Structure formats: structure tokens, C-alpha cells
Amino acid sequence: MTGVTVPEPRVTVRENVALMEGYHSPQIDVRVRLNTNESPVMPPQAWLGALQAAQNQIAWNRYPDRSATKLRAAIAQHEGVASEQVFAANGSNEVLQAVMLAFGGPTRKALVFEPTYALHSHIARLAATEVVAAQRCEDFSIDLTHAIDTLAAERPAVTFLCSPNNPTGTVDAPECTDTLLAEVTVLGGLLLVDEAYGQFATHSAIGMIDEARPLAVARTYSKTWSMAAARLGYLIAPSWVVAALDKVALPYHLDSFKQIAGCLALEYHTEMSQRVAELTKERERLAVALGSLEVQQWPSGANFILFRPNHGDGQKVWEELLERSVLVRNCASWPNLSGCLRVTVGTKTENDAFLSALSDVLSEVKQ
Ligand SMILES: *Cc1c(COP(=O)(O)O)cnc(C)c1O
Numbered sequence: 001m002t003g004v005t006v007p008e009p010r011v012t013v014r015e016n017v018a019l020m021e022g023y024h025s026p027q028i029d030v031r032v033r034l035n036t037n038e039s040p041v042m043p044p045q046a047w048l049g050a051l052q053a054a055q056n057q058i059a060w061n062r063y064p065d066r067s068a069t070k071l072r073a074a075i076a077q078h079e080g081v082a083s084e085q086v087f088a089a090n091g092s093n094e095v096l097q098a099v100m101l102a103f104g105g106p107t108r109k110a111l112v113f114e115p116t117y118a119l120h121s122h123i124a125r126l127a128a129t130e131v132v133a134a135q136r137c138e139d140f141s142i143d144l145t146h147a148i149d150t151l152a153a154e155r156p157a158v159t160f161l162c163s164p165n166n167p168t169g170t171v172d173a174p175e176c177t178d179t180l181l182a183e184v185t186v187l188g189g190l191l192l193v194d195e196a197y198g199q200f201a202t203h204s205a206i207g208m209i210d211e212a213r214p215l216a217v218a219r220t221y222s223k224t225w226s227m228a229a230a231r232l233g234y235l236i237a238p239s240w241v242v243a244a245l246d247k248v249a250l251p252y253h254l255d256s257f258k259q260i261a262g263c264l265a266l267e268y269h270t271e272m273s274q275r276v277a278e279l280t281k282e283r284e285r286l287a288v289a290l291g292s293l294e295v296q297q298w299p300s301g302a303n304f305i306l307f308r309p310n311h312g313d314g315q316k317v318w319e320e321l322l323e324r325s326v327l328v329r330n331c332a333s334w335p336n337l338s339g340c341l342r343v344t345v346g347t348k349t350e351n352d353a354f355l356s357a358l359s360d361v362l363s364e365v366k367q
Pocket residue numbers: 037090091092093094117162166194196219220221222223228231232233
């Protein structure tokens with residue numbers, strides 16, 4: 001397209017978008033892919049069969065059910081809430097976007113506790129919301145006194161809590177959620193707990209959902225349900241929050257195929273729980289093995305572990321792992337995570353391949 005000149009004045013990108021970096025996680029073809037916290041295995045074969053059969057029933061010439069009635073009812077039943085307390089969208093990222101479109105915006109603020117999932121602040125900014133970043137402690141827990149002071153000073157419309165936290169794996173104590181919720185309630189804000197990895201942890205905030213509480217919990221099919229390719233996530237929240245999200249979501253945003261896929265998946269929750277149990281066991285095995293290598297690691301309640309090599313820099317270790325066809329997430333240059341890498345729990349074979357490559361790399365960089 002060389003030689004094409006758009007006449008001046010040329011339209012410019014919105015100011016707060018022009019400065020943005022976008023989302024980066026390299027999609028590289030490797031033997032062992034442990035960088036995006038996906039499930040290492042496909043969904044159950046029976047689910048795939050049921051989905052293929054159901055596909056023939058779709059009226060492809062018609063728009064999908066706009067309010068995804070069956071899907072919301074199925075999720076509601078699965079989570080033990082009312083259908084009116086469920087919002088579904090194309091991945092929990094779209095759920096978060098809907099929350100920011102409805103409750104964020106110019107003159108409003110969103111609070112995040114860093115280091116955390118980069119998409120929270122990114123999506124908030126895309127919705128022209130000012131982001132306030134509070135810092136987690138050295139052990140990645142949240143200092144509640146500091147959090148309460150920040151809430152009182154900034155009065156954010158939306159406060160993000162990520163538990164288990166990506167990329168640190170930290171599970172916030174129930175008292176942390178209680179305290180933040182109490183404070184947010186007084187200040188007239190919304191507490192949004194991102195539980196993308198909720199099934200891997202010992203407790204969840206879903207049980208606290210109540211019409212009278214400004215609390216919402218986001219979950220996804222991308223991790224536990226082995227369905228990252230489907231792009232499906234949901235929010236459990238008071239019905240008045242869900243009603244607001246329904247106003248900002250595009251009409252018919254969830255296609256018929258996806259609605260069916262999401263409904264059918266829930267019928268395999270026993271298999272899913274078994275997989276979660278297996279991955280949790282593998283996570284513990286990985287943690288023990290990392291314990292005998294020269295790295296620092298942090299306790300994780302998710303399907304990944306954050307670690308930092310004691311010698312050599314993280315960037316170099318990441319590159320050397322990639323040399324050996326093992327891809328992990330490179331957090332080495334992220335604020336407060338200097339030198340850190342994040343490994344997703346894979347199959348036993350993948351984890352062994354990672355451990356052996358890491359052990360090899362660590363002894364090399366030490367010399
Ligand atoms: C992976 C992840 C998500 C999932 O996003 P989807 O859009 O549902 O794939 C959401 N939140 C966090 C913290 C994550 O790590």
C-alpha cells in the first residue's frame with residue numbers, strides 16, 4: 001500500500017487510546033506451551049459429540065436468543081443464584097468491558113491492586129475511566145489499611161479484585177473481600193472480583209452475592225472448562241447490575257452456537273471437577289519440584305505458578321527455555337515483578353519437560 005497518501009487533516013486515534021500498548025502475549029509454535037493458563041487438555045469427547053449433534057438444530061437464518069435465556073438459567077443453576085443475577089458475554093474480558101461501559105467512563109475511576117491482570121486497567125482506560133493503581137505488599141497480599149485509605153481518597157466507581165490473582169497466584173483472604181466490600185458499599189461503588197481461576201482455589205466470593213450488596217464475581221469458560229477457543233465468560237451479580245450490563249451489551253452479541261456450547265459444558269461439571277483436582281495436584285507437585293531448584297516462588301491458588309530465578313536475569317531464562325521449545329509467560333520487565341516468570345500447570349509430561357528444561361537452563365546461567 002505504498003504511495004497512498006491520506007489528505008490532511010487525517011483523523012487521529014482517540015487520545016487515551018493512542019498512548020496504549022495493547023495486549024501482548026506471543027503466540028509461538030512450541031512443543032510445550034505453558035504461557036496463557038489454558039487447560040492442557042480438550043473438553044470431554046462426549047461434550048464435543050453432543051455439541052456436533054446440537055449444531056444441526058440451530059436455525060442459522062435467525063438471530064440468536066438475545067438474552068441467552070437457557071444459558072443464563074443453566075449458569076444460574078450451576079452457581080446457585082437466580083437467572084436475573086447472571087450476565088454472559090464473549091469471554092470474561094467482554095464481561096469486564098460491559099461493566100466498565102456501564103459503571104465507568106469519563107469523570108469516574110477504577111481501582112486495581114498491582115501487580116494484577118493487565119486487562120483490568122486496559123479495559124478501564126478503553127472505557128475512558130481513570131485508573132488508580134494501589135500496590136500489593138511484597139508477599140502480594142493487600143494491605144487493608146492502605147486499601148481503605150485509597151478507597152476513601154479516590155472513591156472509585158469500580159474496584160477490581162483478582163482472586164486468585166493473575167500473575168501472582170495469590171488468593172485474597174475472605175476478610176479482605178469482606179473489608180473491601182464494606183468500604184465500597186459505604187462509598188457507593190462496585191466491587192468486582194475476577195475469579196477466572198476460582199475453581200482452583202479454596203474459597204470463592206460467589207456465596208456472598210446478594211441483591212443488597214454491590215458485589216459482582218466474574219468467571220470464565222476459558223480455563224477450567226477447557227474452552228478458551230469458545231470465548232465465553234459470565235458475571236454473577238445483583239440483578240440491578242445485570243440489568244445495567246444488558247443495556248450496554250450489543251444486541252445478539254452471543255451467537256447461538258456458543259450459547260449451546262456453554263449450556264452443554266455445564267452437564268460435564270463432574271469431569272471438570274476431576275480435571276481441576278488433577279491440575280491442583282500437579283500444581284503442588286510442580287511447587288515441590290521448584291522448591292529444589294534455585295528459584296523463588298509464591299504460593300498459588302490457581303493453575304499457574306509465579307517464580308523468579310535466583311541467578312541470571314528472568315529475560316535470559318525465558319529465552320533459554322524458548323530455545324528448548326518451552327514457552328512460559330515473561331513477566332520479567334513488569335512493574336514489581338522484575339525477573340519473574342509465570343508457568344501454567346500443564347499435563348504431567350509437559351510439566352516434566354518444563355522442569356527438566358528449567359533445571360538445565362538454571363545450571364547454565366549460573367556458570
Ligand atoms: C484468563 C483470564 C481471564 C479470562 O478471560 P476470557 O476473556 O474469559 O478468556 C479473565 N481474568 C483473568 C484474571 C484471567 O487470567
